[in-house]
Amino acid sequence: MSDAIAEHDSAQMTHRQKIEALVGLLLGMFVAFLSSTVVSIALPEIIKGLHGTTDQYTWIVTATLLASTATTPIWGKFSDLMSKKLLVQISLTVFTLGSVLAGMSQSAGMLIAFRAVQGIGLGGLQALVIIVIASMFSPRERGRYQGPIAAVMSIATVGGPLLGGIITDTSWLGWRWTFYVCVPLAIIALVVIQRTLNVPTIRKPGVSIDYLGATLIAGGVVVLLIWVTLAGKSFAWASGTSVLLAGLGAILLILAVLAEGKLLNRFLPNFLKVHDPLIPLHLFRDRTTTLATLASVAVGVALFGSAVFLGQYFQLGRGYSPTIAGLLTLPMVGGSLIFATVSGGLITKFGRWKIFLVTGGILMTIGFALLATINGHTNMLLVGLFLFILGAGMGMTMQNLILPVQNAAPAESLGVATSTVTFFRSLGGAAGVSVLGAVLATHVKDLTVSGLTAMGHALVPSLGAPGAMAKVAACGKLLSAGIAGDLPSDCAAVQQTAFGDGVPTIFLIAAVMSALALVAIAFIKEVGLKTLTPLEEQQQAAEAMAGLSPEESPEVVAAEGLMAAGVAKRHQTDSAAEVTRG
Known part of the structure; x- marks a missing residue:
C-alpha cells in the first residue's frame, strides 16, 4: 500500500457528486445488461429477416458473450493503470458504435461481427461500473448501493425480453430497434458521467501492460467457448475437430497460467516478459477470492444460461407472444428488486453480508428446483411464484457476491480483483448458454422425434417411413431455430410440447449449479466490512508513514x-x- 500512488483528475468528489455519478454509472450498467436480453426475444424475427441459419441463430448471442468475457479482465487491469472515467467513456462509445452497426446489418454474418464489437464494450461496462462504484464508496457504505445495482441488473436482465417483445410486436419499429433502443440511453449516460464522475487512479509506479497474458487468456477462452458452442451441432463431441479445439484451448490457458505466474519469463524476450500479470495468481491465495470465484462461475452458468431459455419456454412451450412472454417474467423482476434493496440496506446497517449470500443461494436453488418440475401445462400462477422465489435469490446473491472480494483486496488491486470475479461469472454465463443450449437442442430433438413417432399413423401412410423421417428433420430444424410461424400445422402441437417439457431440464441443471455456488459461499469466512474508501485507505497509510x-x-x-x-x-x-x- 505504501508504494501506491493516487492520480487525481481534479478535486475530490463530494457526496452529491458521487450520487450524481452513480446515476450515470447505473444507467450505463442498465444499457449493458439490457442489450444482452432485449435481443433474445427478437432472435426468431431477426433470423427470418436476415435469412439466417440455425447455427447463426446461436452465434448472434455467442459472439457478444465471447467478446465480453475475453475482454473483461483486460478492462479491469487497465482500470488499475489509467483513468477509470476515460475507460468507462471508451467502453460506452465502443458499445454504442457496435449497437448502431448491428442495427444496420444486412446479413447474419454482419450482425454477428458487430455483436462482437458490442461485446467488447459490454465487457468494459460490466467490469468498470462495479470498479468505479467500489472506488467511490467504502465496502460498508457500498452495501447501501448494492440494492440499486442489483435491481438495475435484474430489471435489465429480466425486463429486457418485455421491451424486446413490445418492439418486435410493433409493426412500425421492427427488430432493428432492439439494437437502436440502447443508443439514446448510452449517450445520456456518457453526458452524465462526463459531468459528474471524478475518481482517482490508485496504482503502483513502474507497472506495465501484460500483452502476453491478455492474448493467451482471451485466446484460450474464445477457443474453448467456440468448442462448447459448436460441438454436437457442427461436429460430434468425440470428433477430431472437437479434440483439436478442446486441446488448443486447454494449452493456451495452461500457458496463460504459466505466464501469469512469471514462469515463462526466462524463455521470453524482454518485450514479452510478464512483470505485472493481468490476473495475478496471488489473488487466489486468499480463500475469499477463490471461493467467490468458484461461486461466480456456478452462478453465471445458472442465471445467464437459464435466462436465455426462459423466453423460449413462454413463447415456444406455452404459445405466448413476445410481449406477454416478457410480462410473465415480472415476478422474477419484482423478487429481485425487493430483496436486493432490502439486503443491501441491511448489509450497510449491520456490516454483515454472509447471511444474505447464504439465504440468496438457498432461494436460488429452491427456485430453480421448483421450475424444474413445470411442464407445458403448469398453472401460470404457480410458475410466477417459482419465478418470484428465484428472483429473490438472484437479488440477494448476484451483486453481493463481489462485495467480500472487494473488501479483501488492497486499493491498488481493486480493479483486477473485481474484474476477475466478473470475468469468471461471465465465463460461466457464456459456457452455460452454449452447454445448456446443446442439452436443450438434443432433448427437444428427442421429444420431437417421440412426438412425431406417436403421430406416425397419420404421417407414415402419406409420406412413408423415409418421408416421416424427413418431416422429423424439417420440424427439428425449424424448432431449433425457434421459427414458430413457419411450422406446418401437424408440427405445431409437437413443437409446443417439446419446448414445454424440454426447457425445465435446463432449470434442473441450473438448480445443481446453484447448489454448488451455495456450498462455495458457505465456506467463505466472513470479515467485517471496511469503512474507508480505497483512496481514504491509501491516504491514511501515507499519513501514518509521514507521521x-x-x-x-x-x-x-x-x-x-x-x-x-x-x-x-x-x-x-x-x-x-x-x-x-x-
Missing part, C-alpha cells in the same frame, strides 16, 4: 520488536531455570 520519525520507521520498529521478543524469551527462559533450581 513517523526515522527511529519509528517500519524497519526500525520491526527490528526493535524482534529484539524485544528475544529479550522477553530469554527472560522467560532464565525465570524458568531459576524456578527449576529452586
